[in-house]
Every structure is written in C-alpha cells, then in structure tokens.
Amino acid sequence: MQLNTIKPAAGAKHAKRRVGRGIGSGLGKTAGRGHKGQKSRAGGYHKVGFEGGQMPLQRRLPKRGFKSASLKFNAEISLTDLQRLEAAEVDLLTLKQAGLVPELAKVVKVIKSGELSRAVSLKGIGATAGAKAAIEAAGGSLAD
Template sequence: MRLNSIKPGAGATKAARRVGRGIGSGLGKTAGRGHKGQKSRAGGFHKVGFEGGQMPMQRRLPKRGFVSLTRARIAEVRLSELQALPVEDVDMLVLQQAGVVPADALAAKVILSGVLSRKVNLRGVGATVGAKAAIEAAGGSVQVAE
C-alpha cells in the first residue's frame, strides 16, 4: 500500500450538490431556493433569531432567574486544611495569609472533608452543618458575623 493510492471505500463519499446547473440536475432555475423572498436573494442574510420584524422569541419570553457574579469568589476550606494551620483563632485574613484561600476571595466556608483533631475557633468564616459539628466536637467554636 502506498499513501498516494489510498482512497475512501466505495459509497463512503458523495458528490457535492451542484445547484443551478440546468433542469436535468433537479436543482436548476431557482436552485432549491424557491420563488421570491429574502432567502431566495443573493446575500439574503438575517441574524440568528430574526423573525421578519416580529418581536423575536428571545424577547417575547420572560426573563427568569439570577446568576451571581460573586459566587466564584466564595472559597471552600477543608477541615484537613484547618488542621494544618499553626494558629487556633482562624479568620479570613489568617486563611489568606496561609494561602488556603485566594487573596481576592470575598468569603470562605468550611466543608466536612478530612479530619480535625484540635481546637479551632472560627470567626467570620462560614461552616456547613457537618463541619460545624466536627469543629465543636474537637472543642472549637464557630462565630459567623451577621
């Protein structure tokens, strides 16, 4: 076998549709575009969603829901990461200085992941129900600012 002799199998490829090439092709005269109208013309383009001047569907339907732009800036902190911190009192500043949360994080929340075996006092940092129970079981406390 040579690279210059390779070709697709029989029936694998189809000839391109040649429109506007006479009556015998089945696509002569109007070339499959029908008669008159914007879509039959050369350059008969309209943008996606355009409905001929009628109020388009995406503007007729009511807008619902909300996407928070700050959601991505709420960091998650594992219990195992709290275990590794050298201090007992933990707040956002301590977490940022230790590199546990990014510097641009607006808030942080402790999640139940890993083991915490020492006392940790959280201030101004949220915690899930399971994480709060684990922190209190280890002798620590959770104080969330309102």
C-alpha cells in the same frame, strides 16, 4: 543613545501591502478580492454572525446556563486544611496569608472533608452542618 537615534530592529517593519496598483504588483485588478459577489464590492459586507438570511447559529441554539460573577468571591476550605493550619484563631485574613483561599475571597465556608483533632476558633467564617459538628466535637467554636 539618544531618542533621535533609536530605530526598530532590522526586519521588524515592512511596507504595507498596496493593493490595486497594477498587474506587476501581484495585487492589481481585483486586488485580492476575487470576482463579483458582496465581499468584492466597496462597502458591501455583512454583520458578524450573518448567514445569508438563514437563522444564525446563536439564535438556533437554546439559551442555557448562567455563571454568576459573584462566584469568584466565594471560597471553601476543608477540615484537613484547618488541621494543617497552626493558628488557634482562624479568620479570613489568616486563611489568605496561609494561601488557602484566593485574595479576592470575601465569603469562606468550611466543608466536612477530612479530620480535625484540635480546637480551632473560627471568626467570620461559615461552616456546613457536618463541619460545625466536627469543629465543636474537637473543642473548637464558631463566631460570626
């Protein structure tokens, strides 16, 4: 096969619709634009969201809500996840390798959900007050 012999598959390409080329084409006279009105005229069209002077929808509705773009860098794990993890020392890299937090995560926090019965040492991972108490009660420690 050479570059000069390559062709698109049969039926993949078709002729562009040529409007305003006579009555026989089916798209003559008004060329599919209907009769009169702004949309039928050359250069006559309105901007996106324009409703003919009526207050547009995006301005009628109240401004509400906000979703921080930094949320994707935060993650949380439960005490149950820590229990399942075999490592005695847990840091961000360990959690990423285990697939417990996304690769994008920069800040991880342990929440008090489930049980922890073995000592786990956390490095560079935050914890809620309840989770911290549970980790220390199991003989673990937290280091920032």
